[in-house]
Amino acid sequence: xxxxxxxxxxxxxxxxxxxxxxxxxxxxxxxxxxxxxxxxxxxxxxxxxxxxxxxxxxxxxxxxxxxxxxxxxxxxxxxxxxxxxxxxxxxxxxxxxxxxxxxxxxxxxxxxxxxxxxxxxxxxxxxxxxxxxxxxxxxxxxxxxxxxxxxxxxxxxxxxxxxxxxxxxxxxxxxxxxxxxxxxxxxxxxxxxxxxxxxxxxxxxxxxxxxxxxxxxxxxxxxxxxxxxxxxxxxxxxxxxxxxxxxxxxxxxxxxxxxxxxxxxxxxxxxxxxxxxxxxxxxxxxxxxxxxxxxxxxxxxxxxxxxxxxxxxxxxxxxxxxxxxxxxxxxxxxxxxxxxxxxxxxxxxxxxxxxxxxxxxxxxxxxxxxxxxxxxxxxxxxxxxxxxxxxxxxxxxxxxxxxxxxxxxxxxxxxxxxxxxxx
Numbered sequence: 001x002x003x004x005x006x007x008x009x010x011x012x013x014x015x016x017x018x019x020x021x022x023x024x025x026x027x028x029x030x031x032x033x034x035x036x037x038x039x040x041x042x043x044x045x046x047x048x049x050x051x052x053x054x055x056x057x058x059x060x061x062x063x064x065x066x067x068x069x070x071x072x073x074x075x076x077x078x079x080x081x082x083x084x085x086x087x088x089x090x091x092x093x094x095x096x097x098x099x100x101x102x103x104x105x106x107x108x109x110x111x112x113x114x115x116x117x118x119x120x121x122x123x124x125x126x127x128x129x130x131x132x133x134x135x136x137x138x139x140x141x142x143x144x145x146x147x148x149x150x151x152x153x154x155x156x157x158x159x160x161x162x163x164x165x166x167x168x169x170x171x172x173x174x175x176x177x178x179x180x181x182x183x184x185x186x187x188x189x190x191x192x193x194x195x196x197x198x199x200x201x202x203x204x205x206x207x208x209x210x211x212x213x214x215x216x217x218x219x220x221x222x223x224x225x226x227x228x229x230x231x232x233x234x235x236x237x238x239x240x241x242x243x244x245x246x247x248x249x250x251x252x253x254x255x256x257x258x259x260x261x262x263x264x265x266x267x268x269x270x271x272x273x274x275x276x277x278x279x280x281x282x283x284x285x286x287x288x289x290x291x292x293x294x295x296x297x298x299x300x301x302x303x304x305x306x307x308x309x310x311x312x313x314x315x316x317x318x319x320x321x322x323x324x325x326x327x328x329x330x331x332x333x334x335x336x337x338x339x340x341x342x343x344x345x346x347x348x349x350x351x352x353x354x355x356x357x358x359x360x361x362x363x364x365x366x367x368x369x370x371x372x373x374x375x376x377x378x379x380x381x382x383x384x385x386x387x388x389x390x391x392x393x394x395x396x397x398x399x400x401x402x403x404x405x406x407x408x409x410x411x412x413x414x415x416x417x418x419x420x421x422x423x
Contacts, residue, residue, distance in 0.1 A: 001279040008315055011288050015297055015319045018176035025161050030217030031174035032325035037150040042140035043166045047102040051135040054115055054124050055106035056093040058132040069127035093124050102136055109135035153327045175325030180213045181244035182206050183223035183236055185261050186251045205250040205308045212312050233264045241294035246320055251303035254285040281349045282307040282375040304375035310352055313407055336365035336404045339421050343395035350391055357386035357404055358413040358421040366421040367404050385411040
């Protein structure tokens, strides 16, 4: 067996970031910026009001006080997007809407709720002073010319895309969104809608893996099911190598498995192919190589459903994130205290225990190992939001601190105290 870190280092050393390319802003969400972007336009481009109210000279309000309001002549109204720029002289004010340009001569805005009008709105009365710049968005207050709008290596969010649009950009240069093919192999696999015959099992792996790919924001490619036929597996892999940036196969990589998948991978990947027994449980068997014809990475995952998903988390996900240009490859890990003891026997492997992770009101993390840790128990994986990392040894006692890998951050729970942990 080889340590997980050694297997991961080999895989990462064989993968490269996809080439940079320009894509429309509306197609770039979740992609990684390949270049930095520097502002060429200020945001906002002109001084404008952040409130509905009246634009005026702050000096005119110096004598204002409760019971002694200042009376100002209202000389115009400015709406957002208005091309008009009526000037404001001493003793005057302009009715202004949110986002409208601040008129020449004015340096402050009094919000509507603090103003009283008479004479049909021709006069506004204000009974308190205001500092210059109050409720005024100055030129470049958000972004000045020369500011960095976007750093290379940033994962693009909705706000990043809006910031680029503020610069007049319609496209952005990103690393390509990886196209990841998922292929299930084995004569025993049965697709949904077909009856199960003797020895048949449903193909859960392909759907789980396609969902994991989609959840990362990558482009999933369903390569279907291929039986234990060398010609069919070869054809499927050759096609996948041309269509995909990475390929995941499920099944056929364990020591006792038939040689169909192994022989095809050996033939198509040549010297780059490695068959590994990784010192982890589940997901010990793992294969990796590069298709010689295309250079496409192929990840050979075990057939047991939980093993396939854990292999994805520990070995596939970091590698494809590298291909997508992400600077951070791994999942978030947190130190958490165990709810109940977690014992094991030494076997030379690190165990990844399907668990439910919660945060209590004091800010402490608690992890509850779930019942049912066999590699075929997909229902337990569905209930988990974390993998508790259990090093080789005898395990840990109740309340001891362990390292936990967060695999479903959207399902993290906040609970009053440890008695409520468990999902």
